[in-house]
Amino acid sequence: MVTRVKQRMVMSRLLQALPILVLATFIVFCLMQLIPGDIAVTLAGENASQERIEQIREAYGLNQPFLAQYGQWLWHAVTGDLGTALLSGEPVAQTIARTFPNTLLVALYATILSVLIGVPLGILAATRSGSKLDGAIMGTASLGVALPNFWFGMILVLFFALTLRWFPATGFVSPFEDFSQALWYATLPALALCTNGIAEVARQLRSSLVEIQSSQHVRTLHAKGLSPARILWLHGLKNVSVNLLTVVGLLFNKILAATVVVEAVFAIPGIGSSIVKAVLEGDFPVVQGAVLAMVVTVILINLVTDLLCTLLDPRINAS
Amino acid sequence: MNHHDNNDDDLIINGVPMGRRAFLGMLSGAVAAGTLMSPSWSWAQAGGQATLTVSAPANPSSLDPATGGSGSDHALLFPMYDTLVNWDPTTLSATPGLAQKWSFPDPKTLVLELRPGVTFHDGTPFNAEAVKTNLDRSRTAEFSNIRQDLSSVDRVEVNGEHVVTLHLKNPDSALPLILSDRAGMMVSPKALADNNNRVDRNPVGAGFMRFQKWDDGSEVAMTRYADYNGPNKPAVGAISFKIITDSATRLRSVMSGQAQVAYHLDGRQKQMIERLPTLQGFADPTIYCYQFYMNMARKPLDDERVRQAINYAVDREAFVRVAMAGAGEPAFMNLPKSHWAYDPQTAKLYPHDPDKARALLKEAGHADGIELDLRGYNDQSSVQMQEVLMEQLSKAGIRGRFRTGTIADMSAAYFGQRKEGHMLLSAWTGRPDPSLTYSLLYSSTSYFNAGQVKAPEGFDQALLDSRSSDDQGKRQEALARAQRIAMENALVVPLAFRQSIVATTAEVQGFKNNLLGKPKFDNVSLKA
Numbered sequence: 001m002v003t004r005v006k007q008r009m010v011m012s013r014l015l016q017a018l019p020i021l022v023l024a025t026f027i028v029f030c031l032m033q034l035i036p037g038d039i040a041v042t043l044a045g046e047n048a049s050q051e052r053i054e055q056i057r058e059a060y061g062l063n064q065p066f067l068a069q070y071g072q073w074l075w076h077a078v079t080g081d082l083g084t085a086l087l088s089g090e091p092v093a094q095t096i097a098r099t100f101p102n103t104l105l106v107a108l109y110a111t112i113l114s115v116l117i118g119v120p121l122g123i124l125a126a127t128r129s130g131s132k133l134d135g136a137i138m139g140t141a142s143l144g145v146a147l148p149n150f151w152f153g154m155i156l157v158l159f160f161a162l163t164l165r166w167f168p169a170t171g172f173v174s175p176f177e178d179f180s181q182a183l184w185y186a187t188l189p190a191l192a193l194c195t196n197g198i199a200e201v202a203r204q205l206r207s208s209l210v211e212i213q214s215s216q217h218v219r220t221l222h223a224k225g226l227s228p229a230r231i232l233w234l235h236g237l238k239n240v241s242v243n244l245l246t247v248v249g250l251l252f253n254k255i256l257a258a259t260v261v262v263e264a265v266f267a268i269p270g271i272g273s274s275i276v277k278a279v280l281e282g283d284f285p286v287v288q289g290a291v292l293a294m295v296v297t298v299i300l301i302n303l304v305t306d307l308l309c310t311l312l313d314p315r316i317n318a319s
Numbered sequence: 320m321n322h323h324d325n326n327d328d329d330l331i332i333n334g335v336p337m338g339r340r341a342f343l344g345m346l347s348g349a350v351a352a353g354t355l356m357s358p359s360w361s362w363a364q365a366g367g368q369a370t371l372t373v374s375a376p377a378n379p380s381s382l383d384p385a386t387g388g389s390g391s392d393h394a395l396l397f398p399m400y401d402t403l404v405n406w407d408p409t410t411l412s413a414t415p416g417l418a419q420k421w422s423f424p425d426p427k428t429l430v431l432e433l434r435p436g437v438t439f440h441d442g443t444p445f446n447a448e449a450v451k452t453n454l455d456r457s458r459t460a461e462f463s464n465i466r467q468d469l470s471s472v473d474r475v476e477v478n479g480e481h482v483v484t485l486h487l488k489n490p491d492s493a494l495p496l497i498l499s500d501r502a503g504m505m506v507s508p509k510a511l512a513d514n515n516n517r518v519d520r521n522p523v524g525a526g527f528m529r530f531q532k533w534d535d536g537s538e539v540a541m542t543r544y545a546d547y548n549g550p551n552k553p554a555v556g557a558i559s560f561k562i563i564t565d566s567a568t569r570l571r572s573v574m575s576g577q578a579q580v581a582y583h584l585d586g587r588q589k590q591m592i593e594r595l596p597t598l599q600g601f602a603d604p605t606i607y608c609y610q611f612y613m614n615m616a617r618k619p620l621d622d623e624r625v626r627q628a629i630n631y632a633v634d635r636e637a638f639v640r641v642a643m644a645g646a647g648e649p650a651f652m653n654l655p656k657s658h659w660a661y662d663p664q665t666a667k668l669y670p671h672d673p674d675k676a677r678a679l680l681k682e683a684g685h686a687d688g689i690e691l692d693l694r695g696y697n698d699q700s701s702v703q704m705q706e707v708l709m710e711q712l713s714k715a716g717i718r719g720r721f722r723t724g725t726i727a728d729m730s731a732a733y734f735g736q737r738k739e740g741h742m743l744l745s746a747w748t749g750r751p752d753p754s755l756t757y758s759l760l761y762s763s764t765s766y767f768n769a770g771q772v773k774a775p776e777g778f779d780q781a782l783l784d785s786r787s788s789d790d791q792g793k794r795q796e797a798l799a800r801a802q803r804i805a806m807e808n809a810l811v812v813p814l815a816f817r818q819s820i821v822a823t824t825a826e827v828q829g830f831k832n833n834l835l836g837k838p839k840f841d842n843v844s845l846k847a
Contacts, residue, residue, distance in 0.1 A: 038727060038731075041727055041731070042380075042388065042727070043380075043388060044388060044464065052464075055461070085535060087378075087380055087381075088378060088379070088380070088381065088519075088520070088533075088535050089381070089519045089520050090520065090533075090534075090535040095535055098534055098535075098537070099536075099537070157571060157575075161571075161575045162571065162574055162575055165575070165576075168575060168577050169571045169572060169574065169575030169577060170374075170561075170563065170568055170571055170572040170575065170577050170578075171561060171572065171577045171578075264564075264565055264568065265565075265568060266568070267374075267561065267563040267565070267568045267569075267572060269534065269536060269537030269538070269562075273536060274535070274536055277378065277536050277564070
């Protein structure tokens with residue numbers, strides 16, 4: 001019964017995702033049209049004649065009406081063909097397959113670090129709420145939220161890569177080629193990205209734990225004679241887990257977006273830098289394909305988060 | 320630590336939820352890997368088989384010499400494609416390449432004698448037929464971006480296995496140097512036949528490196544061609560170009576040892592490189608010239624006295640010092656000092672002299688100074704240059720404000736149909752032969768002569784003379800004449816030549832900058 005309900009939920013959520021995908025890619029397509037500059041001029045090279053530029057426009061279908069261009073892209077995308085980059089000719093699917101795993105690895109790594117460091121800090125602050133330690137942790141957390149990733153990334157590079165030489169300063173290894181090397185290369189970028197996450201996880205966890213601990217339900221448990229530790233680990237954390245999971249899901253999406261900047265600092269061939277490069281060049285098939293991949297990922301992450309929430313808390317209505 | 324990589328990835332891409340146990344297992348794995356990993360570098364076996372890792376500034380536009388459009392492609396193309404003609408790195412004069420000799424039996428005929436025993440990476444022999452295939456493709460194919468370069472060629476004739484004759488429509492002694500650029504990069508005719516006449520992503524040349532892979536925006540890798548028999552001297556086993564667009568990150572990649580060479584660095588980074596004992600720095604002039612373009616059809620720039628006044632008003636030494644952090648050479652003409660066609664007499668025409676500028680303006684009827692509509696680009700270093708120049712010009716009574724935008728937009732508005740603005744602060748990237756530079760900048764039909772104003776008396780003749788002889792001395796005289804006329808009439812305001820700034824690690828040997836500012840890596844080796 002439960003699984004039937006879940007199946008229906010997954011199906012309906014996936015169906016809902018379709019218009020979002022179309023809308024997101026359409027908006028991006030519109031925005032690409034607004035960017036000044038003309039890729040036909042770039043393609044034609046230095047000192048190209050107007051005639052040559054027109055030829056190129058014709059050859060790439062850039063002279064067609066805007067809606068026709070989008071329609072064509074959409075139709076090809078539905079049939080599984082994301083096209084090729086206008087400038088370099090690399091198939092877009094290949095670009096995504098090559099760069100997205102790198103970005104996902106860094107984002108996942110950063111999310112895991114955020115949880116691993118943020119959760120203990122949050123618990124520590126909540127159990128000693130009002131103490132100096134609590135103040136220190138929450139103060140540092142505020143700092144973590146305010147810290148710009150790219151700046152922190154450069155500080156990390158300066159210290160751990162250029163001075164201590166523990167980690168590489170730039171570059172990346174594909175996780176498919178050598179996973180341990182990939183993690184080694186991803187460590188500094190993930191550290192640069194997780195400061196925000198740690199702060200957010202710690203703050204959210206603290207406030208929900210503090211709230212729960214002052215609830216009547218917990219007061220009753222105290223009255224029953226349960227040890228504070230048992231209350232915290234068994235009842236407190238169980239109650240905030242849904243909350244925490246939601247935060248982590250959102251956090252992952254946020255970190256995914258933030259990788260764009262960090263990829264530039266560490267010269268990681270990720271999907272973020274592919275998008276930036278393609279936007280600057282006006283290479284719309286690459287932008288469209290990469291955005292599609294990102295949107296699909298975010299939708300799936302949200303879906304998984306919701307499913308996990310219903311697992312953790314049966315009261316959440318799956319439908 | 321052996322993860323099943325594909326699973327880890329499917330997990331996210333397909334959104335398959337993973338169990339808590341698997342999740343925790345992965346977590347601990349990740350942390351262990353992050354902290355326990357020993358920082359062991361694994362790339363460098365030095366010597367002839369070592370891989371040279373180079374941080375390059377831009378993804379290539381194409382790896383086919385005829386279809387690419389970006390000046391930054393050359394550094395990646397040179398190792399894979401040998402050119403018919405080479406150049407001397409400091410003077411840019413022509414030297415033998417795949418053509419070991421060439422001659423002009425008459426001004427409208429160029430005969431190339433090819434180097435024997437050369438093969439392309441796919442084993443196809445390099446011969447006269449291959450040259451004809453390449454030149455005909457470059458000058459006629461619909462998709463070719465270099466048809467203009469070979470527009471003087473009427474017909475290519477094969478005279479035996481290793482002799483080619485180019486019959487020209489008009490005298491053109493600039494051709495040998497044109498054949499040192501894209502037009503001279505030889506592609507395997509077999510690869511062209513097999514690939515629909517284009518090799519954008521699967522280049523096959525006769526250079527010392529053969530193509531291995533190109534990951535867009537990330538890496539172009541090549542390995543040594545074992546049967547290389549061309550004029551260059553390869554000294555490493557492989558080259559990997561890592562594409563890093565941010566110059567600060569490019570420099571960091573060499574500081575930390577992930578790469579051994581980083582090029583196209585900023586002037587501001589020069590001092591930093593000098594302070595780092597582990598790096599070798601190179602800073603040499605290039606023919607890339609920052610300059611004011613002038614629309615001479617618009618008042619008051621139609622008066623040569625006003626244009627001369629602007630040339631006297633700018634302080635080029637100060638410009639290099641302040642706006643380029645000292646990493647440049649003041650430009651008094653279109654060529655830098657070390658170029659084979661540099662003319663010291665022309666270079667003396669415009670010393671910094673604001674009083675003279677004022678006097679000239681007064682003589683032209685602008686005693687109260689002039690007001691100009693200036694255009695420029697909106698990146699940080701361009702804006703900095705604009706500030707410095709506005710200040711310098713204002714001291715001679717030349718006022719103006721810059722309107723800025725992206726390179727594509729501002730250039731199109733200035734040179735294109737709209738003809739907006741009096742002057743554009745931009746750059747001239749240079750051409751292998753100076754006669755191309757002069758005709759592209761000053762001929763009345765050229766796109767870069769925004770006002771389409773007819774060149775001064777004698778200019779066209781000087782240009783024609785420069786192309787009618789292949790004697791370097793005679794060419795030098797004719798080119799000096801053309802340059803002198805252009806500068807006396809103040810057709811441009813040259814400001815400064817950019818330096819090519821390169822940083823390498825200590826183990827890199829044999830690197831040399833060149834005037835073109837497009838590094839070649841044929842003699843570069845790694846110390847054991």
